[in-house]
Amino acid sequence: MTRRSPNAADPTLRSLLWRLVGRWLYRWSFHNFYRLRHALLVLHGARLGPNTKFRRTVRIDRPWNLGAGELAMIGDHAVLHARAPLTIGDRSVVSQLAVITTEVRDPAQSGHPSTAAPIVIEDDCWVAADCLVLPGSIVRAGTVIGARSVVEGELPAGCVAVGDPAVPRRRRYWRIGDRLAPVADDADDPADSSSVD
Numbered sequence: 001m002t003r004r005s006p007n008a009a010d011p012t013l014r015s016l017l018w019r020l021v022g023r024w025l026y027r028w029s030f031h032n033f034y035r036l037r038h039a040l041l042v043l044h045g046a047r048l049g050p051n052t053k054f055r056r057t058v059r060i061d062r063p064w065n066l067g068a069g070e071l072a073m074i075g076d077h078a079v080l081h082a083r084a085p086l087t088i089g090d091r092s093v094v095s096q097l098a099v100i101t102t103e104v105r106d107p108a109q110s111g112h113p114s115t116a117a118p119i120v121i122e123d124d125c126w127v128a129a130d131c132l133v134l135p136g137s138i139v140r141a142g143t144v145i146g147a148r149s150v151v152e153g154e155l156p157a158g159c160v161a162v163g164d165p166a167v168p169r170r171r172r173y174w175r176i177g178d179r180l181a182p183v184a185d186d187a188d189d190p191a192d193s194s195s196v197d
Helices: 012-027 034-043
Strands: 066-068 079-081 086-088 099-101 103-105 114-116 119-121 159-162 167-171 173-176 179-182
Touching: 012 034
Parallel strands: 066 086, 079 099, 086 119
Antiparallel strands: 103 114, 159 167, 173 179
C-alpha cells in the first residue's frame, strides 16, 4: 500500500474557505438542494460527475481530495475523510453511516503516527450501511459490501463481500431477461457478458 505523509499541506485558501464558509453552507442547505451542494463541493476542488447526490448530513473534511463519478450517491451521516485522494466511481452508492477514511493512526509504531493512503471505489459498487473502508482499499467494479463490514485491502470485481475483514462470499449476477450473467470486470454493460449460467 502506497502511503503518503498526512502532514502534507492542504491548499491554504481552499481549506480556510471550506472550514469557515463552505461546510456550513453545505450543512445548512435544504435536504433536496443537491445542485447547491454539488456546486459548493466543486468550488472547493472536488471532481464530481453530473447528477451526483450528496446528502446534507455527509461529513467531508477535504473536498479538494474527493472525486465522485456520474450518479454517485452518498447517504445520510456518511463520513468521507479525505486526507489522501478518495475516488468513488459512476453509479456507486455509499449508504448512511458509512465511514470512508484515507487516514488512520498506526498502533504498531511508537507515538501512533498518522498514515494516509488513497481509496478507490470503482463503478457500480455499493458500500452498505455502517461500513468502514480503511486507507489503501480498492473496491473493484460491481462489488457490494455488506452492512457493518470492514474493508482493508483490495476486493475483486463483481462479488458480495461481508465481514471483518470483508471477504468475498459469492459472485454477483445481472438478470437479463430470463437468464443470469455474472457481473463482469467491465460493469458498464451487463449485456456484453459472455459467460452465462
